[in-house]
Amino acid sequence: QVQLQESGPGLVKPSETLSLTCTVSGGSVNSGSYFWNWIRQPPGKELEWIGYIYYTGSTNYNPSLKSRVTMSVDTSSNQFSLKLNSVTAADTAFYYCARDSAGWYSFDSWGQGTLVTVSS
Amino acid sequence: QSALTQPASVSGSPGQSITISCTGTSSDIGVYHYVSWYQHHPGKAPKLMIYDVSNRPSGVSNRFSGSKSGNTASLTISGLQTEDESVYYCSSYTSRSTPVVFGGGTKLTVL
Numbered sequence: 001q002v003q004l005q006e007s008g009p010g011l012v013k014p015s016e017t018l019s020l021t022c023t024v025s026g027g028s029v030n031s032g033s034y035f036w037n038w039i040r041q042p043p044g045k046e047l048e049w050i051g052y053i054y055y056t057g058s059t060n061y062n063p064s065l066k067s068r069v070t071m072s073v074d075t076s077s078n079q080f081s082l083k084l085n086s087v088t089a090a091d092t093a094f095y096y097c098a099r100d101s102a103g104w105y106s107f108d109s110w111g112q113g114t115l116v117t118v119s120s
Numbered sequence: 121q122s123a124l125t126q127p128a129s130v131s132g133s134p135g136q137s138i139t140i141s142c143t144g145t146s147s148d149i150g151v152y153h154y155v156s157w158y159q160h161h162p163g164k165a166p167k168l169m170i171y172d173v174s175n176r177p178s179g180v181s182n183r184f185s186g187s188k189s190g191n192t193a194s195l196t197i198s199g200l201q202t203e204d205e206s207v208y209y210c211s212s213y214t215s216r217s218t219p220v221v222f223g224g225g226t227k228l229t230v231l
Contacts, residue, residue, distance in 0.1 A: 004165070046122040047209060047222035063217045096166070105213050105220035106156040106171040112164055 002027035004097050004111035011117050012091075018084040018116055022097030023077075027109075030055050030075040035100040037107060038071065038082045040093040048093075052100065053080055087118045123221035124148070124210055131229040137198040140226045142210030143191060148221060150191040154213035157186055157195045159206045160225075166209070170195060197228070205230045 008020035022036070029036060038050040051061035053071040061069045065084070073080040084091060094115050098107035125143040132138040142149070142157075149155055157170040168177050170186035173193060183198045193212070197204055210223040 046224050047211070049218055049220045049222075060219070098166075102171070104154040104172075105211065106154065106168065107158075107166075108168045108171070108177060110158075110165040110167070 002099065002109045004099065004109055006095060006097050006111045006114040008114060008116070010115060011119065012087055013120050014088055014118055015086055018082070018087050018091060018095075018118070020082045020095055020097075020114065020116070021079050022081070022111060023079050024099075025078070027099075028075075029073055029078050029080055033101060035103060036073065036080045037098045037100055037105075039096045039098055039107070039110075041096070041113075042090070042093040045093075049105070050082065050084075050095075089118050092116065092118045122224035123214070123216075124212060124223035126208075126210060126223035126226045128224070129227045129229065131231055132197075132200045133231050134200050134202060136200050137196060138200060138228065140195045140197075140208055140210075140228070142193045142195070142212075142223050144193070144212055144214075144221070145191055147216055148191075148212040148214035149188060149193050151215070152213045153188075155186065155188060155193040156211045157184075157193075158209045158211070159204075160209060161206050169208075200230050202230050204228060 003025045035052040037052040070083040094113040096113045097111045099109040155173045158166045160166040173188045174186045
């Protein structure tokens, strides 16, 4: 059974870069069967899809965040990562990594999430 | 305001059935068969309960069922159990600029 676990700093200063990693166990990121996603939820607000990366490195980002987002995949470590630059308080949220195995944005495995707070 | 509209809360007694609605538009639920439902206990990983409107992943109880009519999808939980108490989110593929949208979540209380 695949498991996903987010890791990274819980506090980021405004204007700096948020960096998170998702470690996959029980499965491989180096598989053509899956899309590896990041999703966030600001406290008290709705879930927002950030984007996905495929094992080839191909990406698809939410247009509203595209100018600030970079995703990468490290098949040797079985991890994928998110970088979000120029953060503001509006980027404070629970960040989740999730797997889409069908390609239609249905997420069959999720991490438990990590809270990232943007504050000086 | 969420892209998909869900009631903020629903409640039921053990053994009863409840239905959670998820209302979208002709850009998402109304035209695509890619509606999913998730169960989320705070602090834990969200769990996929229904995909493609009415399909259950392996291991999900058959007490959970999904359907769709027009722009509204529904999640029905029959034979309510205390462990069903959670927050439920719907999502749908969409033709908008972002390919997937979510509902605001419904807190289910099992009285």
